[in-house]
Amino acid sequence: MNDWQCFFLIPIVGLHYRAKDKLTSKRYSVESNINQPEKYFITKGIDTFFIEVYNIAKFTGLFFKDLFTPPVEPREIINQCYEIGYRSLALISVTGFIIGAVFTKQSRPSLANFGATSWLPSLVGIAIIKALAPLVTALICAGKVGSGIGAELGSMRVSEQIDAIEMSGTDPFKYLVVTRVMATTFMIPVLVFYMALIAMMGSFVNVSINEHTSFTTFINAALGDINFMDYASCIVRAMVYGLTIGIISCYKGFNTAGGTEGVGKAANASVVLPMFLIFIEEVFIVQIFNWLKHV
């Protein structure tokens, strides 16, 4: 089966199970997910995969629906932005600085062979904005933020805290999921630009040791070849990665079953699956932006 056939199968199998999704409750609940079908449509493995895709799509749909319906939880959104954004700053700073410094140091000899070390800032700028900052930040956050959300919501699920929120007359999907997904979607782009800045500073340390350039000249050279589309692509990617991390880790945490072991599995899947998806999305978004540039 090639890729395209595979893509056509998603809606087909999805619709097949949608028809079986009899539950009338519009609210998201673990119960309204499709779990084990009585009879498999293709084979167990493939069906389970498509059921998961269908459930995640439904989860995402509900997120967008709830995003625009009151009540919003401003305090919890700010709280989550703080947890997700501010608490990742130290990690992002260290990794960003090292990436900038090491990348510059390693690229220098190759450019020196051509006597082209003056291109170094521009090379660094392109590499960081176009490739490294979004991808590396997203991967680090998938590890730090994703596992945190997966484990937190997972343990809230198994210790019945999510049921308790529900019983208090508050919608746990809104209170826990919508706030966290919003926070990741807005904080990852911020962290990406923060990392780009720190990586530039790391790079500047190496450049200033070898050449006598001021930071302004360096930045101007570094950002000289970056155009609007590159920034747009960078922001779009960062938001999509943020959304992916938020949705998948919340989905896994929110649907945890099976006690402590289940929490471990949820936390693990909350890291592995977003990381994998981020790479897939990278390929697509870069393709789309390249195509947009040429029309």
Added chain:
Amino acid sequence: MYNSQPDKEIVISIHGLYKSFDECPVLQGINMEVYKSENVIVLGPSGSGKSVLIKLIAGLLKPEAGSVKVMGKEVGKLDKRELMGLRTKIGFSFQGSALYDSMTVYENMEFALVRQFKNMHGGEVRKTIREMLEAIGLGNAKNKMPSELSGGQKKRIGIARTLILRPEIMLYDEPTAGLDPVTSGGINDLINEVQIKNKTTSIIITHDLTCAKKTGDRLFIMHNGKFIKEGSFDEVFASKDERIKPFYDYNFTQ
């Protein structure tokens, strides 16, 4: 156990209720009626589906077949808004307390209170919470995190967090399980006090026959997803049924 003459207004009525998980049957035809301001005890071996039953009443799970009516409304058929509305009238004290462990005791108490009583002002909220905590003897635990509390303290706060909302129906899932006799006695008194003061209708799941005897107006014995006996404490335990006797023997005659 002060309400031997309930005023016969039906608050919860369950008919032919079935529920299973992945082909594993749990509830198999439950029938039950609970009257206003009555304490009903559900007794049964662990794993018999007692927690599942009250989760169905609270709408946390969906019935497979049969009907669950709470205050005249079919719980399984309510939409999101109606269900939320109904839940503000139902208090649920979870088996494992289910305190929000990222929040302090005070914030745990405050969470639902400020959401359900939106026009209650700050001073009033603080006063209500302080009084409630003092009533359960935990006035100084206000700023502690749940992880710093003992099992009994958590249980009391879990119950207090629900009672502070003055629900019309209380569902207690093993309120005294694993607690010392003194704390258990305190919880039994609390359950009775709530019944008298607020005219609350309660379902109490327990293994503790002292609790059942002190608080219960009627007992239901659950076995393999069905009720096999119902009646007052003395009626139920006058039975020689081999499925019921062990509870009594273990609690009182050993």
